[in-house]
Amino acid sequence: MTPLAPDPASLRGLRLFSGLDAAALAEIVRSAHTRRIGKGTTIFSQGDRAALCHALIDGRVKIVQTGADGQQLVVRYIGAGEMFGTAAVFSGGIYPADALAMVDCVGVHWTAATMGELMERYPRIALNALDIVGRRLQEVQTRLRELSTERVERRVAHALLRLVRQAGRRVGNGVEIDFPLSRQDIAEMTGTTLHTVSRILSGWEGQGIVEGGRQQVTIRQPHALVAIAEDLPRPETPEEK
C-alpha cells in the first residue's frame, strides 16, 4: 500500500465531485490519501467500523457480504470512478460487507470527518452523494425484484447484462466482460449455486450464446442473452444443434 502523489486529474471521473471547479478539486485532492492496493487485498472487512470513504481510480473491487450461514453474496463490483464504503460512513455504522481488490488497484480515501467537512463547504458533494445513493437504491430494488420473482436463468442473464453495462468491451466475436469472472462469482451475484450456474452457462455455450474461458465470459449472441433476460420471444437460431 504505497502512498502516491495526489493528482487532481484522477478525481475528474468521480461522480461525487462532478460540477466542482478546479480550486475545489485541488482542495479535495489535498485532503485525500491515494495509494496502490495489491490484488487480493482486503480493503475493509464486514463488521469493521466505517471510518473511511473510498473511491477507485483504477482497477476493480468486489463487495462481498457473508450471511450468518456462511453463504457469500457479491453485492456489487466497483470499477474506476466509483465510490464504495461511503454509505456506511454516513449512516455512522459498520461496513456491511468486505471490499476485496480483484486486480492491482489505485484507490483514494478520505476520513469520515474530512468528507463531512468537505460536504459542508461544498454542498454540491452532498447532492452528488444523494444522486449516487438514489441510483444504487434503484439497482437494489431491481435486483430484489429479480431475486424474488424471476427464474434463475433470467437472473443469471440479468447479472451478465449488468456486468456488460459496467465493463463490456466489443471484441471480434461478441461482447466481452473485461475482468476476471468465475462461475462462483456469478453464483454469488445471483443467489444460486455453482452447480446451477454451471448448468445454465453450459447450456448457453452449447447454443453458442456465450463462450467462457476459466475466468472470462464473452457474449457471442448479445440479442439471445437479452431475450432470455427480458423474456422476449426467442430469436430463431437455425445453427442451433
Place this chain on the structure above:
Amino acid sequence: MRYGAGMIAPPSHRATAALPSSSDLVEDVLERWPSTIPVFLKHRMACPGCPMARFQTIAEVADDYGLDADALLGEFAQAIAAEE
C-alpha cells in the same frame, strides 16, 4: 468516454450525417435521434435502455428481430422527418 482496445470507435460521420445508417451503433442512433424510439418500441425491440445497445449496429439488431434493415431505416427517416 474511453474506447479500449477492440472497442468500436464512434463512426466518423456521426456528427454530420442527417439520417441513421445500418452501420451506426444503436445507442448512437437513440441518443442522436430520440424520435426513433417509438419505432423501436413499435417493433417490440428492447434496444432503448439495453446495455448491449452500445455494442450492436442497426444492421445487427434488425437481423436479430427478423426485420429488413432498409425498411427499418426508412421508418427511422420518416420519424425523424415528422419531428423536424
